[in-house]
Amino acid sequence: MSKLTLTQAINAGLRKSMEEDPKVILMGEDIGTLGGVFRVTDGLMKDFGSHRVIDTPLAESAIIGTAVGLAYRGFRPVCEIQFDGFIYPAFDQIVSQVAKLHMRTHGQVRMPLTIRVPFGGGIGSPEHHSESPEGYFVHTSGLRVISVSNPQDAYTMLRQAIKCDDPVLFFEPKRRYHTKGEVDLDADLSRAPAMGASRVVSAGTDVTLVTYGPLVPTALDAARAAADEGISIEVIDLRSLSPLDYGPIEESVRRTGRLVVTHEASQTLGLGAEIVAGITERCFNYLEAAPVRVTGFDIPYPPSKLEKHHLPDLDRMLDGVDRVLGRPNSASGL
C-alpha cells in the first residue's frame, strides 16, 4: 500500500495503463511539459515521450474529435479537459460522435476514449472553473460517467475506464486533489469492484444519504455529526453516475425509508431528480417521507466569495436530513 494524494493516484493509474497498453495515449492542453495545470500528468511526457503524451493546441472540440480519429485507428486516447467549464466546445463531438459511433457502426467501430474532467467548486476560482456539468453526459446515451471520491477509487476506476471499450467521462473532484489515502498499486483489477458499482461508505439505519465525488467526505462528516445527536445516516458513494447502480440505494432505503440526495450540480433534472424518481418507482411502499434533494441552486456558478452559499455543506446536508425525518428544527422547506 502507498499513501498517495488523489492527483498522485490518477497519475499512477495513467502510468500503469500506459505501461500495460502501448495504444494508450494522453492528449490535452499543458499536460506534457508542464504536467497539467493540476500536475496530474507530471513526469509522464518525460517517461513516455511526446508521442504518447501529447500537448495539443487550445481547441477542445479538436482534442475530442481527433481522439475519435485516433480511436478509429485503434488507439485508446485519454483526453484531459483542463477545467469543467471548458468542455462545452467539445460537447458536439462528445454527444454527436463519441457517444453514438458504436451504435452508428453497428458495433464495428469502438470508441474507448476516456475523458478526464476536473470538476466542481470550492477552490475560489474565477468563472468557468468550478462547474459540475456531469448531468449533461449522464443524459447522453452511449457514454459512461463516473466520479471518484478517494485515491484508491481514482487509481482503480481510471484503469477500468481506460480498459473499457465504451467512452467514459471521468470526473475528478478538484477540491479533493490533495486528499491523501492508501492505494494498493498492485491490486488485481479483475478482483476490484466493478466500475459501475456504487458502494455504502458508512453504514446507518435512519436516513440514506446518496452523493458522489467531492461531497462524499462532506457527507461522511455529516454522518459523524448526526451520530452525535443519535441519528444514524447511511452514506452511499455512487461512483458510477451512468449507469446508476440502484442496488445498494434500494437495499438501504428499504431499511431507512428516508432518502436524501446531495450534489454540487444544480437541482433541476440533475442526478438527484433521477435518483429520487428511480427510488420512488422502485421503493414507493418503503418510503416514510418524501425524498429530499440538497443541491447547488439553479444558478450560473456564483463568484467565489459566494460559492459557500451555493455549495451544499455539512449543515445543509443535515438540514436535509432533518427535513426527511420531519424534525422540527429543520430550517428550510426547500
Next chain:
Amino acid sequence: MLDEQADPGALNQTGIHQLISPDGHAVVDEELSPFVEDVDDAAILGLYSDMVAIRRIDSEATALQRQGQLALWPPMLGQEASQVGSLRALAVEDFIFPTYRENGVAYLRGASLAGIMSTWRGSANTGWDPHAINLATPQIIIGAQTLHATGYAMGLVLEGKDDVSIAYLGDGATSQGDVHESMVFAASFQAPVIFFCQNNHWAISEPVGLQAHAPIAGRAPGYGIPGMRVDGNDVLAVLAATRWAVARARSGGGPSFIEAVTYRMGAHTTADDPTRYRGVTELEEWGAKDPIARVKALLQSRGLLDADGEAAVTARANAVAAELREGTITMGDPAPMSVFENVYTEEHAILDRQREHYGRYLAGFTPADGTKLEGSLS
C-alpha cells in the same frame, strides 16, 4: 497555385486548374499534368464509366425516394467528377471520412448498394463495416468528420505508416469551427490528411458567397497548409490534384487542402426545393460544364467511344441501378428489439432494464393469427 482575386463563386474560373475543358479538349497544366501521365485512354474510359454509373445511382435513388422506398436522398448530380477523381487517387489502405453526399465514393470504395440505401431508407445506421473497406459512415454533422480524419492521420504518424486519410467537406463546412481546428491540428502534427472540399456553391439555400469572400482554398496557407483550386467538374484534374495531395502526405509532407469547384445541380436533398432560392440561368451555365459530357466529348474526339463502348458503359449503369432497386425494395425491416443494440459494448443495468420491460410489453401483443411479433421475448 492560388489566385487571390478569383471570385469565390467561381463563375470566374481564373486560377482554377483544369485538364479537360468543358467542351472536351485536353488542357496542359504545368503543375497537374505530371500527376496523370500514366492515365491512358482505357483509364479515362474507366473514369467515364464510373461517373455514368454513379449518376445512374443518383437518378435511381431519387426515383426510389419519390416512390416512397427511401426516406430521403441527397443528390450528387453534377459532382460526379469530384467524387470519382478523388476516390480513384486513393489506395485501398487510405481511410475515407465522407459526408452524407459521398454515396458515389461509397459505391466505388466497395460498399454494397443495398447497404448504402439502408441508411437513406431509415433501416440501419450504417450500410457497411468501416474497418472492412476503410470508409467511415456518412457524417451528417457539418465538418465534424474533418477532425476524425485529422486524428486518424495523427495516428498514422504515431505508427510511422505511409497511408493517408481524406476528409470530404463542402463549402458550407468551411465556416465550421471544427474544420478550422482540424487545419490547426493537421499543421501542428504534420498529419497526412487531405481536406477535399467540394465547393458546390450551395449550402442548402445559402450561396458560397455567404461562407467566404475569397477563394476557400486561400484559407489553407494561413494555417501553413498548401491549397489548390481545381475544376471539380474535370475528373482528370481532380484525380491529378488528389494525387498531388496524396504524394505530399505519403512522403511526409503533411496535410493539403483541395477546393474542387463544382456545382450541385440537384436539390440539397429530396426534401429541398431549390427553385425558391436560385434561378435557371445559373443552372444552364453549369449545365454547360457538365463533368460527364466533357469526358464523353474527349473520348469521342479520340475515337475511343464507339456504339459498343457506350453500350457497355450504359449496361454497367443499368445493372447498378437494377441491383440498387432490387436491394432497396426487398430490404427487410429491422427487428424492434434491435433499438437496444450496440449502444454500449458491455452490459448496462439501466438500458438492460428498459430492454426487458419493452420486450415484455411487445410480447403482450399477439396478432390475431397467433404469430409473435419479431423480437418479442415470449
